[in-house]
Every structure is written in C-alpha cells, then in structure tokens.
Amino acid sequence: MPKSLYYIVLMALIFSCNSTEKAEKTTTIVDGRERYDVYQGSEMANLMRGMHAFNLQLKKEVESGKVTTEFPEEFLKIHTAEFSESKSRNETFDHYSGQFIEAQKLVFAEDSIVALSERYNSAINLCISCHQTECTGPIPKIKKLLIK
Ligand code: HEC
Incomplete structure (x- = not known):
C-alpha cells in the first residue's frame, strides 16, 4: 500500500469521533494488484x-x-x-x-x-x-x- 494511503486511513482513524465505527464504515478499493480498505464517512x-x-x-x-x-x-x-x-x-x-x-x-x-x-x-x-x-x-x- 502506498504511504499516502496509509496516511489517509490513519487520519480517518485519528480524527473521527471514535474508532469503533470504522469497521462498518470502510469500503474496499481494488486497483488490480492491491486491495485498500478506505474509510468512507457518513x-x-x-x-x-x-x-x-x-x-x-x-x-x-x-x-x-x-x-x-x-x-x-x-x-x-x-x-x-x-x-x-x-x-x-x-x-x-x-x-x-x-x-x-x-x-x-x-x-x-x-x-x-x-x-x-x-x-x-x-x-x-x-x-x-x-x-x-x-x-x-x-x-x-x-x-x-x-x-x-
Ligand atoms: C452541532 C455539533 C457540531 C458542530 C457545530 C461541528 N461538528 Fe464536527 N462533528 C460533529 C459530529 C456529531 C460528528 C460525527 C458525524 C458522523 O460521524 O456522522 C462530527 C465529525 C467531525 C469530523 C470527523 C469527520 C470524519 O472524518 O469522521 C471533523 C474533522 C469535524 N467534525 C470538524 C468540525 C469542524 C472543523 C467544525 C466547525 C467548522 C465542526 N466540526 C462543527 C458535530 C459537530
């Protein structure tokens, strides 16, 4: 996973209200080689x-x-x-x-x-x-x- 994506996921975890809801709010992006679980907000x-x-x-x-x-x-x-x-x-x-x-x-x-x-x-x-x-x-x- 590219560093920038780690960063985005990390930011989403740090700055949202709590981290427990993250599991239900991620979506998976597949770019052919890798799968990214990207945080999707309300x-x-x-x-x-x-x-x-x-x-x-x-x-x-x-x-x-x-x-x-x-x-x-x-x-x-x-x-x-x-x-x-x-x-x-x-x-x-x-x-x-x-x-x-x-x-x-x-x-x-x-x-x-x-x-x-x-x-x-x-x-x-x-x-x-x-x-x-x-x-x-x-x-x-x-x-x-x-x-x-
Ligand atoms: C009336 C209450 C209220 C006000 C005013 C408010 N917020 Fe929020 N904010 C919330 C709530 C509640 C959530 C969680 C929303 C959700 O998870 O659906 C939230 C979420 C966020 C998040 C996290 C978003 C994410 O990625 O999960 C950020 C950043 C944020 N607010 C910034 C701000 C900023 C900057 C302002 C002012 C310009 C602001 N908020 C004003 C209640 C408020």
Missing part, C-alpha cells in the same frame, strides 16, 4: 471534513485581513445530513448547530463592529463546543484552526 462526516477544509482556507483570508469568499450555503446541510450509524440528531446537536451556523455567517458580515479574527474564532469555538458534547476525537485538529 454524509455528516463528509460535510464536517468540508467545513474543516473551508475554514482552513478562511483562516488564511482572515489572517490577511480580507475575506473574499462567501458563507457556503452547503453548510446548512448540517440540519439534515445523515449521521454515522452510532450517532443521531438530538437537542444538543440542534442547539449547537444553530449557534455554529449563526457564528459562521457573522464572519462574512460586512457591517460588524467586532474584529474579524474574533468572529472567526467564535465560529471555531462553537465547532469545539459541540464536539466536546459527543465527538471529542477531532478536537485537536479543530483547535489548529483557531487564530492565536
């Missing part, structure tokens, strides 16, 4: 990875003081996306997802008197708050998004 897990990637880019923009992107409407899927089998939507999730979406939208508000980096960090802190309630695995990765 709709929610994929959305989360997209949100992470987006905020990684956004962090750079915020640090440079100029935001050129817009609030991604896709993020609203947080209200409907399906979870991994071991998880489900509950009141705590709905509470934090609502707060997170509001905070993320504020990063793009042009008329705010609150500093851009502060608004950005508020959104990221809400990622962390929600994760502290039921999905602690990705927290170290999310913390790296914070602007110090």
Whole structure:
C-alpha cells in the first residue's frame, strides 16, 4: 500500500469521533494488484471534513485581513445530513448547530463592529463546543484552526 494511503486511513482513524465505527464504515478499493480498505464517512462526516477544509482556507483570508469568499450555503446541510450509524440528531446537536451556523455567517458580515479574527474564532469555538458534547476525537485538529 502506498504511504499516502496509509496516511489517509490513519487520519480517518485519528480524527473521527471514535474508532469503533470504522469497521462498518470502510469500503474496499481494488486497483488490480492491491486491495485498500478506505474509510468512507457518513454524509455528516463528509460535510464536517468540508467545513474543516473551508475554514482552513478562511483562516488564511482572515489572517490577511480580507475575506473574499462567501458563507457556503452547503453548510446548512448540517440540519439534515445523515449521521454515522452510532450517532443521531438530538437537542444538543440542534442547539449547537444553530449557534455554529449563526457564528459562521457573522464572519462574512460586512457591517460588524467586532474584529474579524474574533468572529472567526467564535465560529471555531462553537465547532469545539459541540464536539466536546459527543465527538471529542477531532478536537485537536479543530483547535489548529483557531487564530492565536
Ligand atoms: C452541532 C455539533 C457540531 C458542530 C457545530 C461541528 N461538528 Fe464536527 N462533528 C460533529 C459530529 C456529531 C460528528 C460525527 C458525524 C458522523 O460521524 O456522522 C462530527 C465529525 C467531525 C469530523 C470527523 C469527520 C470524519 O472524518 O469522521 C471533523 C474533522 C469535524 N467534525 C470538524 C468540525 C469542524 C472543523 C467544525 C466547525 C467548522 C465542526 N466540526 C462543527 C458535530 C459537530
């Protein structure tokens, strides 16, 4: 197996909520010579990875003081996306997802008197708050998004 694939599988194991659900969430890719068991996330897990990637880019923009992107409407899927089998939507999730979406939208508000980096960090802190309630695995990765 190429090193890069080991890396992807390892990342999936480290950064998802817990590793017990991995067995049910892998899919096998055969490329003729080798079989790879590749981690396949739920709709929610994929959305989360997209949100992470987006905020990684956004962090750079915020640090440079100029935001050129817009609030991604896709993020609203947080209200409907399906979870991994071991998880489900509950009141705590709905509470934090609502707060997170509001905070993320504020990063793009042009008329705010609150500093851009502060608004950005508020959104990221809400990622962390929600994760502290039921999905602690990705927290170290999310913390790296914070602007110090
Ligand atoms: C309202 C709660 C909530 C908020 C807000 C939230 N998350 Fe999550 N996150 C979850 C849950 C629950 C899962 C597990 C989803 C699943 O396995 O189906 C998850 C999964 C993840 C994962 C692991 C995905 C994988 O590969 O399995 C990452 C990374 C992640 N979130 C990053 C973030 C980032 C970055 C933010 C903010 C931009 C964020 N999350 C905001 C609840 C939240």
